[in-house]
Amino acid sequence: PISLVGRDFLTLRDFSKAEIQQLLWTSLCLKDRIKNKKESFRPLIGKSVSMIFQKRSTRTRLSTESGMVLLGGHAAFLGPSDVHLGVNETIRDSARVLSRMTDIILARVYAHSDVEELADEASVPVISGLSDKFHPLQCLADFVTLQEHYGYLYGLKIAYVGDGNNILHSLMYGCAKLGIDLSIATPAGYEPDPDVTQELIRMYKQKKTQFCMTSDPLEAVYRADVIVTDTWVSMGQEEEKTKRLKDFAGYQIDRNMLKEANANWTFLHCLPRKQEEVTDDIFNDKNSLVWQEAENRKWTVMAVMLHVLQDYSPLLPKPKF
Template sequence: MSKLLSANSRVSRFLQTFRSCPARGFSSVSLKGRSCLTLKDFTSEEIKKMLWVSADLKHRIKQENEYLPLLQGKSIAMIFEKRSTRTRTSTETGFALLGGHPCFLSTQDVHMGVNENTKDTARVLSGLCDIILARVYSHSTLEELDKEASIPIINGLSNLYHPIQILADFLTLQEHYGSLNGLTVSWIGTGNMVLHSFMMVAAKLGVHLKIATPKGYEPQKSVIEEAQRLSKQHGTQFVLTSDPMEAAHDTNVLVTDTWVSFEKEEEEAKKKRLKDFEGFQITMQTGSVAKPDWTFLHCLPRKTEEVDDEVFYSSRSLIFPEAANRKWTIMGLVVSLLTDYNPKIPMIKF
C-alpha cells in the first residue's frame, strides 16, 4: 500500500503543481457581479478560475504571510436560517482577513420571513452591504433574494445545492493528488444537496463520478439528467447504483454525508432510515476494493453510522484539510464575485 502524504508533504506537493506556463484564457475570465446559487450556472473555466484564486490567496496569505486587503471597505450580510460551524466561521474569518466586515444575521436578528418579506429584505440589504451569503432551508428563498437584490448572492447551503462545500472538496483533492483530471470520486450515501453539487461540477473538472444510494434515496431526476448531459459533454464516467461496493470499486475518493437530518426526526423515521442504509457505512472493507491511494471526504458534522472511526481518523481521511479549505474557497469565491482580481501564482494543474 502506498504511503499517504503527511500534512506538510501535501503542502509541498501542492506548491509543485503550479504550472510555470502562463494561464492563457483564464486571466480574462471575470465573475465580478455574478451570484453563485449553484455551480450548474458556471463553466469549467469559471470554476477553475474560482479554485485558482482560492489557491492563490491561500498561498500568498498562509505561505508568504502577505496582507491582502482586497475587501477593504466592503461588507457581507450573512443570513443563517440554519446553524453552522464551518460556513459561518470560514466566512467571518475569511472576509475579515481580506479587510472586509462580516455581519452575521440569524433568524433572531432579521425580519425576513416574519415581519418583512424576502423581497424587501433583499432590497434593504442591497443598500447596506456589498454581497449576501444565505444559508437557508428552501432554494427558492435564494432565488427570490437573487431576483430582488442588486448585489451578488451566495448559496451557503439550501435543500438543493451546497456549492461552497464542493469548491473546498475539489481544492483539497487538487492539493492532495496534484491534479483532478481523471480522478474517480465515489459517493456512498443519500441523494442530497452536497451530492447534487458534486454532480454539477465533477465532469467539468474531468472527474469521474460514481454514486451509490439506497433505493428511494436517489438524487433528484432533473439533477441526474443534467449530470448525465455534462458527463457526455466532457467525456467522463457517470454511474448510478444501489451497491456501495460497486461504487467503491477502483475509486480514488470515497465520500459520504449525514444520512439523518440535521433537525430532529421522529424516532420511528430515524430507525427506518438507518435500516434502509444498512451496508452503506464506509469502513476499511469498503476501501479494500478502491485504488491503493484512496482517500476519504466528509463535509461534517459526522455520525459513526456513516463512517467508522478507523476510516474517519485515519491517514486516508482528508476531512480536516477539507474543512480548513472552506475558508480559502469562500475567500476565493467572494473575491471573484466582488473584484477583478487575477492570481499572482501560476495556474494550478487541473
C-alpha cells in the same frame, strides 16, 4: 481574463469549467499568500457581507466571517432570531434592504427557491451557504483539497456513498464540469433528484469521463480514488432519523468497503459527521482529508467573495487541474 463580478453563486450548474477553475486557482493563491507567506492582502477594505442563516453552521459561518476579515472587510451574522426575514418581512423586502447596506449577501436556507428569490431581488451578489438542493461552497473546498493532494482533478474517480442530498447534487455538477469520473451509491428511494440526474447523464455523454449510479456501495467504490459521504440525516430531517438509519444499513464507509478502492484512496466528508456513516477507523485514517477539507472552506469562500466584487489575477502559476 475571467470576470465573475456581480455574479450570484447559488449552484455550480451556472458556472463554466474555466470559471470554476478560476475560483480554485484563486483559493490556492490566497492560501499561499495569506497563510504560507503571511502576506497582508486586504482588497475588500470597506466592504461587507450580510450572512443570513436559517439553520445552524460551524464551518460556513466561521469561514465566511474570518475570511472576510482577512480580506479587510466586515461580516454581519444574522441568525434565525436576529432578522425579520420570512417571519414578518418578506424575502424580497429583506433583499432590498440588505442590498443597500452590504456588498454581498450569503444565505443558508431551507428551500432553494428562497435563495433564488433573494438573488432575484437583491442588487448585490448572493452566495448560497447551503440550501436543501445545493451546497456549492463545499464542493469548491473538496476540489481544492483534492488538487492539493493529487496535483490534478481531471480523470480522478470519486465514489459518493450515501444520501442523494445537497452535497451530492453539487458534487455531480462539479464533477461533470471538471471531467472527474463519478459513481454514486444510494439506497432505493434516496437517489439524487431526477432533474439533476437527467442533466448529468446528458453532460457526461459529451465527455470521455464516466458517470454511474447504483445501489451497491461496493460497486461504486470499485477502483475509486476518492470516497465521499455525508450525514444520512440532513438539517430539517431530524424526525426521519429512525427510518433513515434503517434504510441506510450497509452504507457505512468502513475498511472492508475500501478494499475495493484504489490503493491511493482518500476520504472526504463535509462535516458535521456522525458515526453511522463512517467508522472511526476510516474517519481518523491518514488518508482522510477531512480537516484540510474543512480549512479549505475558508480559502474558497474568500475566493468567491473576492471574485464577485472585483477581478483578481492569481500570482501563482495556473495549476494543471
